[in-house]
Amino acid sequence: MRLSARLTERQRALQKFIEILVNLKGQMCGLGIPLVDAFENIGKENTSGVWSEIFMRCSGIMREEHVNAGKAWRKALENNRNLCLDELDYLQIRDFGERLGKSDRYNQEKVLELEKEKISIMERKAREDMETKGKLYRSLGILTGAEVVVLLI
Amino acid sequence: MEKVHDNRSFEELFQTYLPERIRNAVGNIEKPFIMDLEELRIRAGFPLMAVFSGYDCYIAPDGRLTDNPHHALKVSPEELNNLFYLLCEHSVYAYQEDIKRGFITLRGGHRAGICGTVVYQGDEVTGMRDISSVNIRLSRQIKGCAEGVIDSIIRSENDIFNTLILSPPRCGKTTLLRDIARLVSQGAGHFRGLRTVVIDERSEIAANYRGIPQNDLGPRTDVLNGCRKKDGIEIALRGMSPHVIIVDELGDRRDAEAIKMAWNAGVRIIATAHAFSLEDFKGRLGVGELASKSGFERIIVLGMLNGKRWIRVMDANGRELNFLNQDNRMPFDTHRLHLNRNETVSQADREAACAAKIY
Numbered sequence: 299m300r301l302s303a304r305l306t307e308r309q310r311a312l313q314k315f316i317e318i319l320v321n322l323k324g325q326m327c328g329l330g331i332p333l334v335d336a337f338e339n340i341g342k343e344n345t346s347g348v349w350s351e352i353f354m355r356c357s358g359i360m361r362e363e364h365v366n367a368g369k370a371w372r373k374a375l376e377n378n379r380n381l382c383l384d385e386l387d388y389l390q391i392r393d394f395g396e397r398l399g400k401s402d403r404y405n406q407e408k409v410l411e412l413e414k415e416k417i418s419i420m421e422r423k424a425r426e427d428m429e430t431k432g433k434l435y436r437s438l439g440i441l442t443g444a445e446v447v448v449l450l451i
Numbered sequence: 452m453e454k455v456h457d458n459r460s461f462e463e464l465f466q467t468y469l470p471e472r473i474r475n476a477v478g479n480i481e482k483p484f485i486m487d488l489e490e491l492r493i494r495a496g497f498p499l500m501a502v503f504s505g506y507d508c509y510i511a512p513d514g515r516l517t518d519n520p521h522h523a524l525k526v527s528p529e530e531l532n533n534l535f536y537l538l539c540e541h542s543v544y545a546y547q548e549d550i551k552r553g554f555i556t557l558r559g560g561h562r563a564g565i566c567g568t569v570v571y572q573g574d575e576v577t578g579m580r581d582i583s584s585v586n587i588r589l590s591r592q593i594k595g596c597a598e599g600v601i602d603s604i605i606r607s608e609n610d611i612f613n614t615l616i617l618s619p620p621r622c623g624k625t626t627l628l629r630d631i632a633r634l635v636s637q638g639a640g641h642f643r644g645l646r647t648v649v650i651d652e653r654s655e656i657a658a659n660y661r662g663i664p665q666n667d668l669g670p671r672t673d674v675l676n677g678c679r680k681k682d683g684i685e686i687a688l689r690g691m692s693p694h695v696i697i698v699d700e701l702g703d704r705r706d707a708e709a710i711k712m713a714w715n716a717g718v719r720i721i722a723t724a725h726a727f728s729l730e731d732f733k734g735r736l737g738v739g740e741l742a743s744k745s746g747f748e749r750i751i752v753l754g755m756l757n758g759k760r761w762i763r764v765m766d767a768n769g770r771e772l773n774f775l776n777q778d779n780r781m782p783f784d785t786h787r788l789h790l791n792r793n794e795t796v797s798q799a800d801r802e803a804a805c806a807a808k809i810y
Binding site: 326327330331332333334360364365366367399400401402403405406 | 467536537539540541542543544545547577578
């Protein structure tokens with residue numbers, strides 16, 4: 299059951315990240331808010347869920363250490379590896395901040411769209427895993443439980 | 452007169468925006484000189500340069516001031532690139548409108564002018580790439596510098612004269628305008644203070660940073676930041692019902708039309724323009740007619756002589772009403788070096804440039 303729940307959590311986390319990207323695009327490209335503040339705003343929002351802490355930390359690192367979003371994001375992510383993500387997911391989102399803040403609004407919009415597309419593919423994959431593997435883990439759990447009961451009897 | 456920025460504000464600026472080597476060099480400049488620092492000129496592949504009260508010299512890696520470029524800290528292209536991103540807070544898109552105009556307004560009202568390869572799309576400047584140099588201009592609000600002229604532009608306890616400030620560049624027009632704005636807004640003596648709108652086209656007067664004016668413009672002042680004068684005057688008249696509108700650097704024919712529109716609405720105008728004299732301004736196409744008898748009622752002309760700033764206040768007929776000498780513009784020794792640069796420069800280098808400054 300725990301493995302199945304983990305798959306559900308993973309899919310939810312990626313879905314939430316897609317929502318955050320839409321929010322970030324609005325703040326950056328629509329309102330022209332600098333990254334350090336946009337990250338902080340996202341971190342403060344209740345709707346950011348498990349990502350809230352990472353965005354807050356990232357904003358804090360940028361503000362205190364005057365580093366770019368790429369470095370700050372990697373550092374924030376390394377210190378927060380308690381999300382229900384696979385190692386591959388971590389690798390995929392590790393470079394998320396790398397191209398942020400380095401070009402004009404038009405270009406940043408494209409960067410965020412590309413990032414959203416990438417996360418959407420990951421989220422689709424996570425959903426498939428949840429539906430197939432999740433069912434399998436649940437069935438296995440029930441079968442194991444039944445087997446234990448039979449053995450005890 | 453009170454210079455508003457202290458060393459602490461500059462230290463914060465250096466900590467926030469400068470790359471490490473440059474920060475260390477500038478941070479090591481002797482504290483008394485920092486108070487006279489006006490500009491930091493940072494060029495890729497060239498020695499780091501500073502301007503003190505109009506006099507420029509190089510900065511060595513240990514913070515010594517020198518006129519020998521070989522002793523100075525040489526700025527690498529990577530450092531300049533890093534500086535550019537730091538100035539933009541690693542968010543170029545957030546500053547793209549500023550970059551198009553060639554400068555970025557920094558926290559504390561300071562400003563960084565940038566040069567590089569300008570990118571066009573059609574006829575419009577869309578950005579800048581390959582940044583080659585940055586000029587950080589340190590802003591200082593000098594509170595009280597308009598106290599000598601404010602009485603000349605007050606008409607009654609709740610009205611002022613339409614006033615035009617004229618001077619060549621770097622004589623302190625904007626500094627004076629800023630202090631006039633503060634006094635007109637807060638009041639002075641029997642004068643009660645008026646609702647004022649500042650149209651700050653180039654973010655120089657209020658120096659807004661994320662919506663917050665970094666300079667004190669008084670309690671009755673609203674600021675339209677980054678707005679063209681013509682648009683700003685229209686917006687102010689429509690929405691803010693001001694008594695006074697303040698604009699910097701008239702020059703365009705459309706500026707003249709907008710000012711006449713404000714006059715027709717009964718609003719007073721305080722403006723500045725680049726000109727050496729009233730006659731010089733009157734000869735300008737478009738805006739020159741604003742200095743006629745039915746236009747500005749007070750003309751303030753600024754100039755520099757031997758490092759001292761003078762201020763002449765006239766009425767619309769050119770009759771002198773007031774004349775002031777302000778001798779605090781440039782410290783004596785800095786001025787001496789500035790005037791006799793060729794002869795004294797090597798000696799000055801031995802004396803660590805401005806070290807002879809008297810306090």
